[in-house]
Amino acid sequence: MRRRSETYKIVTKKELAPKEKMFEIEAPDIAAKAQPGQFVILVIGERGERVPLTICGYDRAKGTVSFAFHEVGKTTKELGVLCEGYCLENVTGPLGNPSEIKNYGKVLCVGGNIMIAPLLLQAKAMKEAGNHVTTVLGARIKDVLFMEDEAEAVSDKLYIATDDGSKVNTGLDFLKEVLKTEKFDRCVAMGPVVMMKTVSEITKPFGIPTIVTLTPLMVDGMGMCGVCRVTVDGKMQFACIDGPEFDGHLVDFDGLVKRQRMFLPEERLSSVLWEIGGCKCGRNKA
Amino acid sequence: MAETKPKPKPKIKKEAVKMPKQKPKERVKNFNEVALGYTEEQAIEEANRCLQCVKPQCVGGCPVEVSIPEFIKCLRERKYAEAIAKIKEKNALPAVCGRVCPQEEQCQVNCVLGKIGEPVSVGRLERFLADWEREHGFQMPEKAKPTGKKVAVVGAGPAGLTAAADLVKLGHEVVMFEALHLPGGVLVYGIPEFRLPKVIVRNEVAYIEKLGVDLRLGNMVGRVHTIPELMKSGFDAVFIGSGAGLPQFMGIPGENLGGVYSANEFLIRVNLMKAFKFPDYDTPLRIGKHVVVIGGGNVAMDCARCSMRLGADVCLLYRRSREELPARHEEIENAEEEGLVCRFLAAPLRLIGDEKGWVKAMECQAMELGPPDASGRRRPIPIKGSEFTMETDTVIIAIGQTPNPIIQRTTEGLVADPRHGTIIVDENGKTSLEGVYAGGDVATGAATVISAMGMGKKAAKAIHEYLMNKK
DSSP states (O other): OOOTTOOOBEEEEEEEETTEEEEEEEOHHHHHHOOTTOEEEEEOSTTOOEEEEEEEEEETTTTEEEEEEEOOSHHHHHHHHOOTTOBOSEEEEEESOOOOOSOOSEEEEEEEGGGHHHHHHHHHHHHHTTOEEEEEEEESSGGGOOOHHHHHHHOSEEEEEETTOOSSEESSTHHHHHHHHOOOSEEEEESOHHHHHHHHHHHGGGTOOEEEEOOOOOSSSSSSSOTTEEEETTEEEEHHHHOSEEETTTBOHHHHHHHHTTTHHHHHHHHHHHHHHOOOSSGGGO | OGGGSSSSOOOOOOSOOOOOBOOHHHHTTOOSOSBOOOOHHHHHHHHTTOOOOSSOSTGGGOTTOOOHHHHHHHHHTTOHHHHHHHHHTTOSOHHHHHHHSOGGGTTGGGOGGGGTSOOOOHHHHHHHHHHHHHHHOOOOOOOOOOOSOEEEEEOOSHHHHHHHHHHHHTTOEEEEEOSSSSSOTHHHHTSOTTTSOHHHHHHHHHHHHHTTOEEEOSOOTTTSSOHHHHHHTTOSEEEEOOOOOEEOOOOOTTTTSBTEEEHHHHHIIIIISOGGGTTTSSOOOOOOSEEEEEOOSHHHHHHHHHHHHTTOEEEEEOSSOGGGOOSOHHHHHHHHHTTOEEEOSEEEEEEEEOTTSBEEEEEEEEEEEEEEOTTSSEEEEEOTTOOEEEEOSEEEEOSOEEOOSHHHHHSTTOOBOTTTOOBOOOTTOBOSSTTEEEOTHHHHSSOOHHHHHHHHHHHHHHHHHHHHHOO
16 A cells, blocks of 8 residues: 555666666655665565565665565565566665664675675765775675675775685685784674674674674564564564664574574465466566 | 333333354354444344433443444434444544444443343444445545644554544644554554454545545654654644554563464464465464463454464463453453363463474463452462473463554653653643654553544544644
8 A cells, every 4th residue: 555655666676696686666755764774674565575675775865765685585586577667565664773884993894695785885884984994795606796896886895705616715714814914893794694693703703893784584674573583692682673783792693593484384385386376466567 | 212102111121132243163264253243123123222311321431432322312213324423523433443342341331221231232333333334435524624733643553543533623734654554553453354354444544534634654753754853844743653562572481482473473464464365465374283372361362363263272371360361251252162272370481492493382380369469450479389381383472562662762852651661641642742642552551442542532632722722
């Protein structure tokens, strides 16, 4: 259900890498207030689920907000086939607390997979706040790596790492060497849970404050359902209203991984049904 | 009819006309409405039981003071349009109230007939009229001349909808902000379809929009606009009716296991997102065979009854005894007819998970009742050595909600109760900030739909007075 000023129209659709896409959506109210670190919740159509996606850009003058997604489940696959000009049912935001952006000195920004897009928004803000920014981009293989040029532009130093080592570094182990020679005042990590866990483990002995962005399951995304509860420093926190950013050295990542897999069988079913049946509801006529 | 008889003693039927319902065995397999509503003849018959007291006691029991004898008089004269108009003078959501109000503690408890038999079924008559109107088309009430004043209403739940309707009728421009993608608040995310069909909420909201209220969905005040920003951007007053949305957990080990839901999560998935229609609808819900619902309020009953409809055996675990159950008597009765098993005087100690991180059992402790606590109910006291284990694969925690903290956190100068998170208001809903009013669960803590509506109404009146006296 839409009301007046907000149309939630897809203004631009960009393919970042295979199965990884970025949408720029018309949503002036969100664009006016969005800040790095916040997220939106979108509903694709009347029967759609509420999907949280981290904001990776906004244009206050144009009244647009951008987010990137990896086609992994039913909704993201369905999003992937939507075209420019299509209007989503609803986009709510900005939600969550903004990142703390200030001049820390030297900042290490580590982004993995699809979260590279929102990480670069934060890296840019860190750079503009006067920080010396070192960026690490990680991906499974080099073919799914994207936005290297954008990363180059906002970073004083750029490292690339892929799991298969096809591009410069294999895995994140090289970071340990980097940290031995360079001193950082803050680390920001955004990506898969395992990656954020690894980064937090690497930075801990060096005493670098490390902020991770958690993306657990959510339904309402505004504090109502509690499905996004995570244990931080032994206490229950809601990622949607207390986060989504937390101290990486205090997060119970293993508990988070388990909770993220809660609905895996249902998610698979939904995804398979969509793939074999395609969309029957006529939503994609645009 | 009764009053025209020559002898002054009218025949009084002691028993109320029964509400036609779906049979328990059938209804536990579907999400259709349980209570089917009176037919016209049944409604007339029930309306005829009303004594038309000169000094009616019922009206005083209604938080929004509906003119009960008047609407019943119109009803029995078959002037349905007039009857519903009479209700709508005071109550903007009669189809909702007729279904979910606890009339047995409000208007009906005061009914004189209740002393010799059953009171008049005011709620069922209200529902009959509201449903009649929906079938026959809404009539729009007259609106006052535009005042040029603009009011923001935060939250499209019972309190907000009521305040918005009253304010727009008084001639103010009203913009209503709702954080979710659908309007109705607890009426859509909390109360299940079989108790309150969503088409009814949609219709009530449509009526309020037709009155001229501008509804903005997916707009979370506190994040998109803060209250001070609203006041600066041209609103003359704000009403906050953001509800009690934050779920409470028990703080026992195992609450993060799979299969453990807050009542809010469970109900939002089922009601708002229609997970009971998965995979036709995208939102999933996994429910096991043995569900335990912890708590004893109406929300707990709703969770239990939804679970049974999803095919599970359900056990309700409540730490006090049956007498202290806070849920409506009617709901407990309905739930038990549908197969609910209650385990009283027991509370959970910890949840035990399997190797995949899914809940498989719950360790509990038996309780006994001690002297009354601050709430006036007898305090449950654990019995030493009474620990026992229950097998379960789904646990729903329905032990209460507190207000969402976002508005309080983002509004400087707004005084809130540090313990309960409720916004502090006077009897008219006025907060510590000029021009800012609040009502409903955000001010009282979790309560009923009608008490929220009552506060919305009072606040609307106070806002009107404030706006008209300003300059």
